Amino acid sequence: MKITAIEAIPYAIPYTQPLKFASGEVHTAEHVLVRVHTDEGLVGIADAPPRPFTYGETQESVIGVIEKIFAAQLVGADVFARELIHARLHRTVGNPAAKSAIDMALWDVTGQALDRPVTHLLGGYTDRMRVSHMLGFEAPQRMADEASRMRDTYGITVFKVKVGRRPVRLDIDVCRALRETLGDEAELYVDGNRGWTASEAAAALREFDELGMTLAEELCPADDVLGRRRLVQQCRVPFVADESATTPAEVTRSLLGGDATAVSIKTARTGFTHSQRVLFQCEGMGAEVVMGNQIDTQLGTVCTVAFGAAYASSSRRAGELSNFLDMSDDLLTQPLVITDGTLAVRERPGLGVAIDEDKLSRYRQDR
Ligand code: MUC
Ligand code: MG
Known part of the structure; x- marks a missing residue:
C-alpha cells in the first residue's frame, strides 16, 4: 500500500481557560491536523501541536515542512516500510511534532489495514x-x-x-x-x-x-x-x-x-x-x-x-x-x-477515531 498524499490542515480551537506555566502559556489550540492518504483508500490521521517555546515549531513551520519536504519524500513510499520512511524524515533535523504526526497517522493506516487497534x-x-x-x-x-x-x-x-x-x-x-x-x-x-x-x-x-x-x-x-x-x-x-x-x-x-x-x-x-x-x-x-x-x-x-x-x-x-x-x-x-x-483505549481498528467534518470546516484556518 502506497502513500498518495499528505494533508496538513491548520485549525484553531480556543481553551475555556488558558494554561500557564514557566516556559509559556496557551490560550488557543492552534494545531495542524495531518492526514495521510493511501492508494487503497485508507486514510490515517494524527494531530501536530506546535510548541514554539519548547521545540521552535509553529503552525506555519509544521505545514511548510510537511508540504515542501516530507510529502515529496514520502509520496509513493510503502506504508509498511517504516524504517525507510523514518530514514527519509531523519534527513531533516528538528520538526518533532510534524514528524510524529506523520508517524502516528501511518500507524493508524496500518491498524486499519490489519483490522487491529494500534494499541x-x-x-x-x-x-x-x-x-x-x-x-x-x-x-x-x-x-x-x-x-x-x-x-x-x-x-x-x-x-x-x-x-x-x-x-x-x-x-x-x-x-x-x-x-x-x-x-x-x-x-x-x-x-x-x-x-x-x-x-x-x-x-x-x-x-x-x-x-x-x-x-x-x-x-x-x-x-x-x-x-x-x-x-x-x-x-x-x-x-x-x-x-x-x-x-x-x-x-x-x-x-x-x-x-x-x-x-x-x-x-x-x-x-x-x-x-x-x-x-x-x-x-x-x-x-x-x-x-x-x-x-x-x-x-x-x-x-x-x-x-x-x-x-x-x-x-x-x-x-x-x-x-x-x-x-x-x-x-x-x-x-x-x-x-x-x-x-x-479505543478498541476499534487503527486509532479508532474519526474527524467530524462539520467541525473541521468550522475551525480550519485555510479556507
Ligand atoms: C509539560 O509537561 O511541560 C507545557 C507545554 C507543553 O508543550 O507541554 C507542557 C506540559
Ligand atoms: Mg513537562
Whole structure:
C-alpha cells in the first residue's frame, strides 16, 4: 500500500481557560491536523501541536515542512516500510511534532489495514490508564478548587502541578493548599518547565518532600549542567526529564549524565516509533517513565493512551490524559470520556477515531 498524499490542515480551537506555566502559556489550540492518504483508500490521521517555546515549531513551520519536504519524500513510499520512511524524515533535523504526526497517522493506516487497534499492535498490555490532570498557574485557592472539581466530576486523584515561579514561595503555597484540600490520598507531583535556578529548586525540593510530592520534572535547565546534576543527586523522588530529553540520544545522555532519573514520553514529539525506542531504552537503563501531555487535543490524547496502555512500564503511573477538558470544542466525532479517574483505549481498528467534518470546516484556518 502506497502513500498518495499528505494533508496538513491548520485549525484553531480556543481553551475555556488558558494554561500557564514557566516556559509559556496557551490560550488557543492552534494545531495542524495531518492526514495521510493511501492508494487503497485508507486514510490515517494524527494531530501536530506546535510548541514554539519548547521545540521552535509553529503552525506555519509544521505545514511548510510537511508540504515542501516530507510529502515529496514520502509520496509513493510503502506504508509498511517504516524504517525507510523514518530514514527519509531523519534527513531533516528538528520538526518533532510534524514528524510524529506523520508517524502516528501511518500507524493508524496500518491498524486499519490489519483490522487491529494500534494499541494492540504496539503491545496490548492493558485497556486503560489512570489519569493525571495538569494544573496551570493560578492562585492557590483557584488551583485547589479546580483539582476538587476534577476529582468530584471525573474521579481524578493524581495531579501534576506547574511550578517555577518567583518567588518560590508562590508555588509552595499552591502545593500546600492542594495537599490540604485533597488530603493524603491524592498523588501530587511538580513540573517547573526550567523556571528556577538549581538553588531555588533545591530549596523548593525540601518543602516538596514534606508535602509528599512523588515526582519532580524539569525544575531547572539541564543546560546548567553541574547545577542540574547536583539537584538531581539531592532529589529523593524520580527527577523527570521532559523537554530536555526529546530524542532517544538525548534520553541516553540525560540518564547517563545524571540530568534525570526518569523520562516523560510524549507521543506528540516522538510518535509511536520513537516513543517505543525511548521506552525500551528506559527499561534497559532502569529509569521510570511517565506518559506526558503536550496540551493535547482528544486526538492527541487517544495517541498517548494507545501507547501508554500498550506496555506495563508506561501504564504503571497515571498518564497526563485530561487537558483536552479545558478546550471549548474538539474535532472527534465521538468524545473521550474519563470515568473513575481512568481513560480507556479505543478498541476499534487503527486509532479508532474519526474527524467530524462539520467541525473541521468550522475551525480550519485555510479556507
Ligand atoms: C509539560 O509537561 O511541560 C507545557 C507545554 C507543553 O508543550 O507541554 C507542557 C506540559
Ligand atoms: Mg513537562
